[in-house]
Amino acid sequence: MIETRGLRKSFRSRAGRETKTVDAVRGVDLDVAAGEIFGFLGPNGAGKTTTLRMLATLIEPDGGQATIAGADLLKDPGEVRRRIGYVAQGGSTWDESTAREELVLQARLYGISKVEAQRRAVRALEAFQLTEFADRKCKTYSGGQRRRVEIALGIIHEPKIVFLDEPTTGLDPQSRAHMWDEIRRLRTEGMTVFITTHYLDEADALCDRIAIMDHGEVVAEGTPADLKREISGDVVQVGLDLVATGEAEKLLAAEEYISRLERLDEGGLRLFVDEGATAIPRILRRVDGAGLDLKSIELHRPSLDDVFLTKTGRSLRES
Amino acid sequence: MKLARDTWLIFQRQLHLLLRNPVWVFVGVFQPVMYLLLFAPLLKPALNAPTQAEAYKIFVPGLLVLLAIFGGLFQGFGLIAELRAGVIERSRVTPVSRLALLLGRSLRDVVSLLVQAVIITLLALLFDLRVFIGDLLLAYLLLALIALMTSAVSYGVALKVKSEDALAPLMNTVAQPVLLLSGILLPLAFAPGWLQGIAKWNPFSWAVDGTRALFSGDISNDRVWQGLTIITVLAAAGVFWAARQFARSVR
Ligand SMILES: Nc1ncnc2c1ncn2[C@@H]1O[C@H](COP(=O)(O)OP(=O)(O)OP(=O)(O)O)[C@@H](O)[C@H]1O
Numbered sequence: 001m002i003e004t005r006g007l008r009k010s011f012r013s014r015a016g017r018e019t020k021t022v023d024a025v026r027g028v029d030l031d032v033a034a035g036e037i038f039g040f041l042g043p044n045g046a047g048k049t050t051t052l053r054m055l056a057t058l059i060e061p062d063g064g065q066a067t068i069a070g071a072d073l074l075k076d077p078g079e080v081r082r083r084i085g086y087v088a089q090g091g092s093t094w095d096e097s098t099a100r101e102e103l104v105l106q107a108r109l110y111g112i113s114k115v116e117a118q119r120r121a122v123r124a125l126e127a128f129q130l131t132e133f134a135d136r137k138c139k140t141y142s143g144g145q146r147r148r149v150e151i152a153l154g155i156i157h158e159p160k161i162v163f164l165d166e167p168t169t170g171l172d173p174q175s176r177a178h179m180w181d182e183i184r185r186l187r188t189e190g191m192t193v194f195i196t197t198h199y200l201d202e203a204d205a206l207c208d209r210i211a212i213m214d215h216g217e218v219v220a221e222g223t224p225a226d227l228k229r230e231i232s233g234d235v236v237q238v239g240l241d242l243v244a245t246g247e248a249e250k251l252l253a254a255e256e257y258i259s260r261l262e263r264l265d266e267g268g269l270r271l272f273v274d275e276g277a278t279a280i281p282r283i284l285r286r287v288d289g290a291g292l293d294l295k296s297i298e299l300h301r302p303s304l305d306d307v308f309l310t311k312t313g314r315s316l317r318e319s
Numbered sequence: 320m321k322l323a324r325d326t327w328l329i330f331q332r333q334l335h336l337l338l339r340n341p342v343w344v345f346v347g348v349f350q351p352v353m354y355l356l357l358f359a360p361l362l363k364p365a366l367n368a369p370t371q372a373e374a375y376k377i378f379v380p381g382l383l384v385l386l387a388i389f390g391g392l393f394q395g396f397g398l399i400a401e402l403r404a405g406v407i408e409r410s411r412v413t414p415v416s417r418l419a420l421l422l423g424r425s426l427r428d429v430v431s432l433l434v435q436a437v438i439i440t441l442l443a444l445l446f447d448l449r450v451f452i453g454d455l456l457l458a459y460l461l462l463a464l465i466a467l468m469t470s471a472v473s474y475g476v477a478l479k480v481k482s483e484d485a486l487a488p489l490m491n492t493v494a495q496p497v498l499l500l501s502g503i504l505l506p507l508a509f510a511p512g513w514l515q516g517i518a519k520w521n522p523f524s525w526a527v528d529g530t531r532a533l534f535s536g537d538i539s540n541d542r543v544w545q546g547l548t549i550i551t552v553l554a555a556a557g558v559f560w561a562a563r564q565f566a567r568s569v570r
């Protein structure tokens with residue numbers, strides 16, 4: 001459905017007198033299959049939005065190529081526009097318009113007749129539970145209601161692919177869960193959904209496949225389960241206060257069965273080990289023996305954050 | 320035709336939003352009416368005009384051109400607000416014609432200018448202004464073209480600078496010499512030779528002369544077709560340039 005090869009984009013920005021070049025996206029190869037929810041996971045500034053804007057024909061790539069729903073991005077951007085929907089990260093509704101007006105106009109901009117556009121608006125309003133506020137100005141909506149309008153706008157013309165840039169940022173947990181259901185519903189209707197997120201749980205729970213992006217590059221790609229399985233072994237998380245954390249780190253760094261250590265901001269350590277069951281007693285003895293106050297100990301399967309950590313050396317939680 | 324349909328869609332939406340906020344309609348008419356009521360009476364003695372009606376024949380066309388220029392030049396502000404709200408980006412991912420994105424907006428500006436012009440003309444009729452309907456319609460065409468050009472340019476510049484802070488001084492800097500060098504408030508016949516020489520290079524001074532000729536029933540005056548030609552060419556160029564800005568990347 002989406003195939004990109006070597007997609008690149010640099011921005012030149014002026015800071016005072018000198019111009020700086022930011023390589024926002026540096027050679028992205030992606031293959032997204034029809035009917036899947038594909039997730040782009042990465043920290044702020046990773047290049048997610050820039051990639052999406054290129055795929056949505058809003059900015060021209062500096063290099064590389066892409067085919068989207070069978071249309072060539074560079075040669076036929078007009079055809080790409082007809083086949084995709086795009087919902088921007090920063091919003092796209094006008095304060096003084098109502099949801100219904102926006103939906104009808106949006107459908108008509110895609111060449112749909114007035115009667116059909118009105119029919120679709122009614123359906124979309126129902127599907128996104130907006131009927132109640134349909135004829136109120138957008139500026140009176142809550143953040144979550146407004147986000148739902150924007151997503152409804154992105155799919156009103158029933159595109160083959162829809163790009164959603166951080167669809168759930170700023171929503172409360174309940175609205176997020178609702179939004180996930182909406183997105184899954186789009187998939188059952190046969191749409192390919194491409195979302196960006198920096199929520200680990202969202203990537204994990206919602207996406208069929210993800211690409212992890214950092215500094216303009218895809219550092220890992222696969223199903224969440226495969227990616228986690230790639231990191232062999234277990235993660236042991238020990239709870240310690242801040243002072244003890246420093247000492248325990250020094251102690252445990254010397255242990256050969258611990259392949260990697262990560263400090264937690266709130267105090268405590270994450271330890272990557274081959275086998276949790278045998279490692280836990282040894283860790284316990286070591287920490288206890290040094291007279292440090294161990295508050296808790298937990299055994300985890302690796303998370304997507306651990307994947308990110310092994311690929312980039314940083315934690316997604318920190319950035 | 321797709322262009323006509325798309326333009327109509329954008330035009331309808333923009334007009335609808337304008338009418339929803341009637342304050343704008345009021346403000347748009349209030350200022351010129353003040354000029355008409357409070358400034359024009361000074362003109363009969365100042366211009367040495369034989370009658371009040373003669374003074375209006377000189378002043379009203381100037382006032383209308385002034386409205387067309389300023390009404391158009393400041394439309395860019397609304398566009399910057401739309402840019403910030405993400406509305407323009409949303410339009411740009413649809414297959415809508417880029418020229419229609421511009422034309423729909425500019426035509427809304429032309430229509431609102433024409434409404435103002437009609438109100439002013441009607442008021443001036445109360446003050447004994449008389450003008451042939453054919454001449455008047457031609458004058459309105461000229462005004463519509465001026466508004467089309469200035470609003471298109473304003474939208475194009477807005478898309479380039481993307482901030483009100485840059486747009487306001489820019490437009491003011493352009494508008495002021497244009498205004499002073501076009502004989503809008505007082506005819507340039509009163510100006511010294513060097514000033515007239517510079518004003519020749521101001522397309523709007525041709526437009527003002529043309530409109531004045533039409534208001535005095537002098538349709539065969541060369542300034543009429545010259546003004547129309549100059550403004551038509553500039554309007555076409557302005558629309559072409561601004562439509563390209565809509566097609567280019569916008570952030
Ligand atoms: N128009 C621009 N001019 C200059 N730099 C830009 C521009 N757009 C993006 N960048 C830079 O490109 C990099 C990637 O930005 P991008 O918006 O794609 O990140 P992102 O992954 O979407 O981040 P976030 O999670 O914060 O939305 C950043 O360093 C950003 O500052």
Ligand SMILES: [Mg+2]
Pocket residue numbers: 048049050089165
């Ligand atoms: Mg982003």
